Amino acid sequence: PIPSYSGITGATGPEGVSGPPDNVDISTLSVSGRSSVGEVPIINNAIGDGAQVLPEANSWRSVTYGDGKFVAVAFTGPVMYSTDGISWTSASVAEVNSWYSVTYGNGKFVAVANSGTNRVMYSTDGISWTSASATESNNWQSLTYGNGKFVAVARDGTNRVMYSTDGISWTAAAAPENSYWSSVTFGDGNFVAVASSGTGTSQVMYSTDAINWTSATAAEANSWEEVAYGDGKFVAVAFTGPVMYWSNLRWR
Numbered sequence: 001p002i003p004s005y006s007g008i009t010g011a012t013g014p015e016g017v018s019g020p021p022d023n024v025d026i027s028t029l030s031v032s033g034r035s036s037v038g039e040v041p042i043i044n045n046a047i048g049d050g051a052q053v054l055p056e057a058n059s060w061r062s063v064t065y066g067d068g069k070f071v072a073v074a075f076t077g078p079v080m081y082s083t084d085g086i087s088w089t090s091a092s093v094a095e096v097n098s099w100y101s102v103t104y105g106n107g108k109f110v111a112v113a114n115s116g117t118n119r120v121m122y123s124t125d126g127i128s129w130t131s132a133s134a135t136e137s138n139n140w141q142s143l144t145y146g147n148g149k150f151v152a153v154a155r156d157g158t159n160r161v162m163y164s165t166d167g168i169s170w171t172a173a174a175a176p177e178n179s180y181w182s183s184v185t186f187g188d189g190n191f192v193a194v195a196s197s198g199t200g201t202s203q204v205m206y207s208t209d210a211i212n213w214t215s216a217t218a219a220e221a222n223s224w225e226e227v228a229y230g231d232g233k234f235v236a237v238a239f240t241g242p243v244m245y246w247s248n249l250r251w252r
Helices: none
Strands: 006-008 028-030 039-044 047-053 060-066 069-074 079-082 089-091 099-105 108-113 120-123 130-132 140-146 149-154 161-164 171-173 180-187 190-197 204-207 214-216 224-230 233-238 243-247
Touching (some): 060 108, 140 190, 180 233
Parallel strands (some): 140 180
Antiparallel strands (some): 006 243, 028 060, 039 047, 069 079, 079 089, 099 108, 120 130, 149 161, 180 190, 190 204, 204 214, 233 243
């Protein structure tokens, strides 16, 4: 049977952010609500230790870590990278698109955009970037890596999932619901995505291979924005309402 989510209310940390335990995987973080301020928070054990001046006052959207570097992308302007999270350097994007999400895997940084001609770009060092074609001109919202594949989800389009083994050549996959898919992550052998809108509470989907996806019922019909995996649980947060979690997944 398909497991269901349970709603929980979480403890609120600095700036209204729920404080995760120290062992939560934060390899990919989304930074929203920090538009054109030229600062980035430095987080140690979920406690903000200070803000650092950035090379560009962009609308920063997403940051990831891989191969000894932090790499961040923005709605506008260049990317930026840092080896310590304190001193940042800007680098040119492959195309001037609205870059929405970035992740690292298989020796590459890969980013997706919700606008532009080529809505994927990749880099082996986080500095020099190359364009790649998405499967469709969708509003790509989120990107993750796991089980040898990059997987991206979109809020619109005919096929709202695409996957790739190298971050360059992509294949379309159909989502089980035409929902506004806002976030995707990987853990415990499963890709899990959440939607900020959909049909009733069918705002979760999961897959073991990124090709065949199955719907699941959310705890509530909320605007689910982000999902992450750590310590044996998938946890999702929304604009309003409680946190929801999915524990001890066994889809095999």
